[in-house]
Amino acid sequence: MQAKMMTIDSVLSSKISNISFVAVLMVVFQHLGALGAIGTSGWWLLVFGYSICKAAVPWFFIVSGYFLILSDVYSFEDYKKAIRKRIKTLVVPYIIWSFLWLLFFGTICCRKMELWNLIETRIWTFFGLDLFKPPFYQVLWYIRTLLIFILASPLFLWLLHRTKWCGFALLLAADCLFRYYEKDLTQSAYGLFRYVLGLDGGSAYFFLGMGIRSGVLKIPTIKDGYLRFIIPTITIALTFVFSFVYFKQWTHLFSLEGILIPWVLCALWLSVSDVQWPTWLRSQTFPIYLCHSFILVTLTGFGLSGVDSFVQMSIKFAIGCGSTIAIIWMVRRFPSSVVYYLFGGR
Numbered sequence: 001m002q003a004k005m006m007t008i009d010s011v012l013s014s015k016i017s018n019i020s021f022v023a024v025l026m027v028v029f030q031h032l033g034a035l036g037a038i039g040t041s042g043w044w045l046l047v048f049g050y051s052i053c054k055a056a057v058p059w060f061f062i063v064s065g066y067f068l069i070l071s072d073v074y075s076f077e078d079y080k081k082a083i084r085k086r087i088k089t090l091v092v093p094y095i096i097w098s099f100l101w102l103l104f105f106g107t108i109c110c111r112k113m114e115l116w117n118l119i120e121t122r123i124w125t126f127f128g129l130d131l132f133k134p135p136f137y138q139v140l141w142y143i144r145t146l147l148i149f150i151l152a153s154p155l156f157l158w159l160l161h162r163t164k165w166c167g168f169a170l171l172l173a174a175d176c177l178f179r180y181y182e183k184d185l186t187q188s189a190y191g192l193f194r195y196v197l198g199l200d201g202g203s204a205y206f207f208l209g210m211g212i213r214s215g216v217l218k219i220p221t222i223k224d225g226y227l228r229f230i231i232p233t234i235t236i237a238l239t240f241v242f243s244f245v246y247f248k249q250w251t252h253l254f255s256l257e258g259i260l261i262p263w264v265l266c267a268l269w270l271s272v273s274d275v276q277w278p279t280w281l282r283s284q285t286f287p288i289y290l291c292h293s294f295i296l297v298t299l300t301g302f303g304l305s306g307v308d309s310f311v312q313m314s315i316k317f318a319i320g321c322g323s324t325i326a327i328i329w330m331v332r333r334f335p336s337s338v339v340y341y342l343f344g345g346r
Helices: 010-030 041-053 056-068 076-109 115-126 138-151 153-163 165-184 187-196 203-214 225-248 251-271 285-301 310-331 336-343
Strands: none
Touching: 010 041, 010 056, 010 251, 010 285, 010 310, 041 225, 041 251, 041 310, 056 138, 056 203, 056 251, 076 138, 076 153, 076 285, 076 336, 138 153, 138 187, 138 203, 138 285, 153 165, 153 203, 165 187, 165 203, 165 251, 225 251, 285 310, 285 336
């Protein structure tokens, strides 16, 4: 039987692109800085926002799993095509931005250390060859884990057809167990579960994305107006609960934070418009993900490291996002071939 290519309508495509842009801003928010003094306005905002923004990377895994399935039959040819495509869109940017971060870190952040010494001492983690540790440019862990998932996608699909929603539930349970025991794990065990198996919001949602696209997992369509109001309201309430848990330092409850992510994802889906946003805005998602840490580290170097107040956090977030978009705009003035390899064709 000949495989039938799957298509996606423009409304759904716009919705996914819009949410992805919101999600990358959530990633930037997560990386603003460490928590300040407990109880300050900045502390409350960062904890509240961080709990919500934890859903950003799971969203990207859902989208990645969704678009991996190109036809109703995931053949070996589809598998090879997916790998060849990701070499250009993921592997090449991964290598380029690893080099750029090395240059940035070596020339700006480590002025007292010679660049060659930096390369020599960190060469194994430079390209993320040690899978049990994050890459040298840490935000690239998502790309590396995604590449592992793509290589293992036939196994994901095999499990998907045999376990369906039970498989997703088991992966979510494994996620919560990992969060509960992570402090007791050795560094190698932590790296295995976190970066290889993706138990921190990775594998479960990649599994979900593949399931939705293949039709194995059915998601009900929410049309009732009251549910569009109730779900975001419950999400905000749960986020306040988890903020209070952090305030009280009830560490044994931290692992339950994974329960909040599906609620946040549903709230995002219901809240973000499906009207197509400007292309120049939506096309910045992956470039912002790749570039934002350069800007935030630079801002910290200029003294904008504090996030103890709402004002400080808002200023750092606005400058960080605005400066990142401005730099991306300037980079896009480079020759198109250079931009293509820098941003993986985005």
